[in-house]
Amino acid sequence: MTKRKFFRILLWVFVFGIVIAVAAVYYVFNKPRRNIARETAAYALEAKQLISDFKKDETVATAKYLDQTISVTGEIKNIRTLDNHSMVFSLEDQMEGVSCTVDSADVVSNLSKLSGYTAGSVAKFKGRCSGMLMDIQLINCVPE
Amino acid sequence: MNKLLLFLAFSLIFFNAGAQNRFFTKDAKINFNSSTPLEDIIAESNQATTFIDIDKNEVVFSVLTTSFKFRRALMEEHFNENYMESPKFPKAKFSGKIISPIDWKSEKQVVVDVKGELTMHGVTKEMTIKAQITPGKVKIIASSELKITPEMFNIPIPSAVRDKIAKEVTIKIDAVYAPYQQ
16 A cells, blocks of 8 residues: 555656656747846946947957847937848947847837937937947847 | 058048948848758848958958847857857958959849858858859949858867758858948
């Protein structure tokens, strides 16, 4: 009797373990994307400050900002809409400023705010820093 | 002496800018495909920066590896952390010269060979790439396709996932250039 009970418990533990393992693997494999809108920015600064940090020492700035959620404020110099309907806002300088890319889904959900922006307006974007080419690139941006 | 050099450098830059011989875009598209029957691995970036100098027939192309988007967030993480090691090598770059004859005044599409160096993951390889170019006064359209292997660039693929990732990765590039004025 006690032996049977023991095995029954063992069986349940085993089944339970398998269910948890499958759920964990499934979750990790289909891990949701980072939701930048819900993250708090690790750094909040002026676009000019970010540009000067990268110009001063790119390696140091890359180590500090890469993949971090950053919130930048600056003057819009150029606005472009790409083929895939995402929008790019260049802050402070079109070539060597901060380029904030807003994905198409976020363009739709923030349309009223974004359509109000023109060259010359001062805007604040929160996004993930992917480093510097000529400009500093922030991706998955949302306006704040 | 230094001032003279600086002056010469600046005047060269201004001279070049005035001549309107450079075209650029910051929104070039790069995608790559390393799918196998076991797994679809497709990634795309719209944030490549590229220049063409039509006097020197030179092309430069660069992209940040973290700007590639995959279907799954997990793939993006593996790509950046395990394979490309993006924090260490954040950029991929190609710089080369068009070695086939090209007439920038015609507006007909031509296929050319571009010979240059591709650098990624800290490894530089010499390559000759075929590209389609359609010259124009207000815009230049270019596209290209190349095949590489992860091994060429010292990117180790663990044997557990080796069968899920194609041996050869196909990279496609599409760019529409505009005149560069500064």
